[in-house]
Amino acid sequence: MSDTSNxxxxxxxxxxxxxxxxxxxxxxxxxxxxxxxxxxxxxxxEALLVDENSNLWMSNxxxxxxxxxxxxSVTVKDLEYYCNQETYSQDAEGVVExxxxxxxxxxxxxxxxxxxxxxxxxxxxGEAKPTTYDFGTVLATTNHELSSPLxxxxxxHDRSLTNFYSSTIQKNRRIRGRLIxxxxxxxxxxxxxxxxxxxxxxxxxxxxxxxxxxxxxxxALFGDGSVKFLRIVMEIIAKNGKRLMIDEIDTGIHxxxxxxxxxxxxxxxxxxxxxxxxxxxxxxxxxxxxxALADDLSTMKDLARVVSMVENATTKQVSSVxxxxxxxxxxxxxxxxxxx
Numbered sequence: 001m002s003d004t005s006n007x008x009x010x011x012x013x014x015x016x017x018x019x020x021x022x023x024x025x026x027x028x029x030x031x032x033x034x035x036x037x038x039x040x041x042x043x044x045x046e047a048l049l050v051d052e053n054s055n056l057w058m059s060n061x062x063x064x065x066x067x068x069x070x071x072x073s074v075t076v077k078d079l080e081y082y083c084n085q086e087t088y089s090q091d092a093e094g095v096v097e098x099x100x101x102x103x104x105x106x107x108x109x110x111x112x113x114x115x116x117x118x119x120x121x122x123x124x125x126g127e128a129k130p131t132t133y134d135f136g137t138v139l140a141t142t143n144h145e146l147s148s149p150l151x152x153x154x155x156x157h158d159r160s161l162t163n164f165y166s167s168t169i170q171k172n173r174r175i176r177g178r179l180i181x182x183x184x185x186x187x188x189x190x191x192x193x194x195x196x197x198x199x200x201x202x203x204x205x206x207x208x209x210x211x212x213x214x215x216x217x218x219x220a221l222f223g224d225g226s227v228k229f230l231r232i233v234m235e236i237i238a239k240n241g242k243r244l245m246i247d248e249i250d251t252g253i254h255x256x257x258x259x260x261x262x263x264x265x266x267x268x269x270x271x272x273x274x275x276x277x278x279x280x281x282x283x284x285x286x287x288x289x290x291x292a293l294a295d296d297l298s299t300m301k302d303l304a305r306v307v308s309m310v311e312n313a314t315t316k317q318v319s320s321v322x323x324x325x326x327x328x329x330x331x332x333x334x335x336x337x338x339x340x
Contacts, residue, residue, distance in 0.1 A: 004029060004303075006241060007275040010101030015084040015094065017043040019318060025101075026322040028305040030266060032249075032289055033279045034338060035309035040318050041279040044309075045150055045245035046082070048277055050098045050109050054122040054131040062139040063148050076120050077135035083113055092116050151228075151235060151246045161231055162204055166195055168238045175237050178271075182233045185264045186257070187226065193219070206230075224252035229261060236268045236276075243275040250285035258285065262292035270300055290332050293325060301325040306338055 012023040018040050024031075033041045046064050051057040062074045065081060080088065088094035094113040099106060112121040112130070123130035169176055176193075183190040189210040196207045196216075206219040219227055228251070235244055253261050269276050280286060286306065293301040306328040308321045323331070323338060331338045 004273065004275075005103055007243070008100045008102055010099075011044075011048065012097075012099040012101075013044075013047045014097045015087050016047050016096050016098075017082055017084060019043065019047075020084055020087065022047075022318055022320070024307055024320045024322060026305065026324070027307075028324070029275050029303035030269065030300070031275075031277045031305045031307055032286065033277065033307045033309060034281075034286060036311070037281065039309045039311050041309060042152075042247050045247055045277055045279065047098065048243065048245050049148075049150060050100070052107075052109075052124040052126075054124065057122065058133070058139060060148050060150065064150055064152070067152055074139045075135065076133045076137045076139065077118075079120065080113055083111075088113065149235075149239065149242065149244050151232060151244070159203070161227075161234075162195060162206060164234065164238075165193075165206060166204075169234055170195060178237055179230075179233060182237075182264055182268050183230065186229055186260060187222075189213070193230075225254060225257065228252050229264075232265060233268055236265070236272055236274050239274045240272045241274070243277065244269075246276065246278045248280060249278040250280050250282050255284055255288075258288040259292050262288055263296075266292060266296075266300055266304075270298075270303070286328075286338060287332055290325075290329050294329060308338055 007027075007029060009027050010023070010025045011027065012021070013019055014021050016022075022040070022044070024044070033044060035041055046061065049057060049060040049064065051060065058076070058079070061079060061082060065078060066074050071078065080094070083094040083096055092115050094115075096111040098109040098111075100109070101107075107125040109125070110121075110123045110130070112123075114121065118135040120133045120135065121130040122133070169179055180190065180192060183193070187210075189212045190208065191211045192209040194207050194209075195204045197204050207216045208219050208222065209216050219230065232246060232249075249265075250258065250261075265276075268274075289304075289306075293304050302325065304325045306323045308323065309318055310321070311318050328338050
């Protein structure tokens with residue numbers, strides 16, 4: 001039995017992006033967030049980047065912001081983007097609060113923007129005093145050697161993927177072996193992976209070998225679905241015992257491979273004790289999520305949740321309802337809408 005004591009069972013955030021207040025409860029190891037466009041699913045994943053290491057948190061949210069390609073460099077002041085603008089514009093200060101509930105434990109994190117002093121303060125549980133950063137500090141967002149716990153639509157085959165493989169996977173035979181084993185479940189002819197320059201005077205790429213072919217092919221030629229699948233599996237294996245957020249998890253995955261995709265992702269996360277938070281717009285993705293869990297004879301279905309997010313038409317406030325497996329299985333089989 002995996003030790004899930006570090007997994008969060010509830011999460012709440014105040015004054016973060018569009019949320020004045022938002023909460024999720026009864027979370028499991030596998031959490032699939034559903035809801036209408038612009039309800040804030042991606043914002044929840046960004047809020048979940050919070051970390052007790054303030055430098056790591058700043059790096060993670062800065063990288064998430066840099067992927068939006070709004071600026072060529074990101075400063076501490078730019079992180080004001082993550083503060084609810086309606087409350088922040090009215091005050092000289094902006095405070096974002098994160099509450100992470102675990103088994104018999106609740107940790108609170110505070111992010112405070114002080115406009116008049118042009119600084120940001122970040123406090124974590126157990127710290128004697130907050131960590132302070134000047135607004136003008138430029139954050140290192142171009143160094144992708146370290147893996148971010150947020151996988152977005154922009155996370156394709158790029159330098160960050162090859163750097164991540166080189167620094168985290170390639171040098172560890174055990175992790176590399178687990179990656180190959182997982183990939184074979186999705187691509188049966190998958191035989192191995194290496195880092196090489198397929199073309200003269202070009203940067204290295206990930207190269208795939210197959211059991212039924214004598215030649216090698218760059219991973220990028222296998223299509224977006226295979227690239228995304230490899231990235232997700234690599235990240236899960238590297239995040240042993242931690243959490244990983246995946247935005248629009250089904251993008252690029254053909255429906256004919258969706259069930260097997262879910263089987264591998266869920267089993268890999270279970271084996272590595274990784275807590276997943278994922279989003280989807282697709283009813284088809286939700287159905288295959290249910291089918292993969294229903295066919296499993298282990299206890300994985302008891303660890304799965306669907307979190308439905310809905311906006312109040314009058315107040316514009318977003319609330320959530322968490323469905324355990326038995327409830328969302330019944331709703332899907334009955335043809336009822338889980339995405340409230």
